[in-house]
Amino acid sequence: DQQVKQNSPSLSVQEGRISILNCDYTNSMFDYFLWYKKYPAEGPTFLISISSIKDKNEDGRFTVFLNKSAKHLSLHIVPSQPGDSAVYFCAARRNQAQKLVFGQGTRLTINP
Amino acid sequence: EPEVTQTPSHQVTQMGQEVILRCVPISNHLYFYWYRQILGQKVEFLVSFYNNEISEKSEIFDDQFSVERPDGSNFTLKIRSTKLEDSAMYFCASSEPGESSGANVLTFGAGSRLTVL
Numbered sequence: 490d491q492q493v494k495q496n497s498p499s500l501s502v503q504e505g506r507i508s509i510l511n512c513d514y515t516n517s518m519f520d521y522f523l524w525y526k527k528y529p530a531e532g533p534t535f536l537i538s539i540s541s542i543k544d545k546n547e548d549g550r551f552t553v554f555l556n557k558s559a560k561h562l563s564l565h566i567v568p569s570q571p572g573d574s575a576v577y578f579c580a581a582r583r584n585q586a587q588k589l590v591f592g593q594g595t596r597l598t599i600n601p
Numbered sequence: 602e603p604e605v606t607q608t609p610s611h612q613v614t615q616m617g618q619e620v621i622l623r624c625v626p627i628s629n630h631l632y633f634y635w636y637r638q639i640l641g642q643k644v645e646f647l648v649s650f651y652n653n654e655i656s657e658k659s660e661i662f663d664d665q666f667s668v669e670r671p672d673g674s675n676f677t678l679k680i681r682s683t684k685l686e687d688s689a690m691y692f693c694a695s696s697e698p699g700e701s702s703g704a705n706v707l708t709f710g711a712g713s714r715l716t717v718l
Binding site for chain 2 (some may be wrong): 519523525530531534535538569578580586587588589590591592593594
């Protein structure tokens with residue numbers, strides 16, 4: 490089941506710079522997209538979401554962009570901080586469904 | 602901040618044994634979920650539970666699996682006869698009642714690691 494894909498298993502960014510995490514999906518029925526962050530020995534923590542009727546949603550240092558025609562979304566973190574080092578999961582949901590479909594995750598490392 | 606709590610944090614069991622994983626969801630949440638993550642793989646949906654019944658389940662959630670909300674606060678996942686491939690981190694999650702087209706933001710617990718030998 491590869492409906493949600495994060496093709497970069499890892500990403501390393503210098504502190505203060507922008508981190509860009511990418512996610513692609515194949516199911517055009519998805520109408521809500523979420524980003525979760527996960528630290529070791531903890532469960533995923535919700536970061537930010539976007540509805541398919543929007544193309545951008547911003548919350549502080551975090552911005553999610555959605556390109557429906559390309560079936561692509563990205564998470565921008567600026568400026569990146571050492572505490573942002575974690576695994577980031579993209580997830581998607583179909584309208585009227587409860588289940589989230591997750592990508593494989595991208596391990597982000599912020600270097601001081 | 603309210604949180605989802607899971608017990609045990611780690612359980613080791615022999616193949617064929619029954620396992621019960623326990624979760625206490627956030628008190629005003631009405632939707633409950635189990636997900637799992639096999640080591641090195643993605644987080645996979647198992648089951649969602651609402652109004653005392655299963656609302657959706659994946660093909661992974663076969664007859665060996667069951668869920669229960671026995672007392673209004675706990676939410677349990679039972680695996681009747683564990684297999685080696687059931688070894689994974691099991692995450693419980695809950696979410697608020699909201700419009701079905703809404704964000705459906707899930708709050709996850711820290712997970713229960715199951716090791717089947």
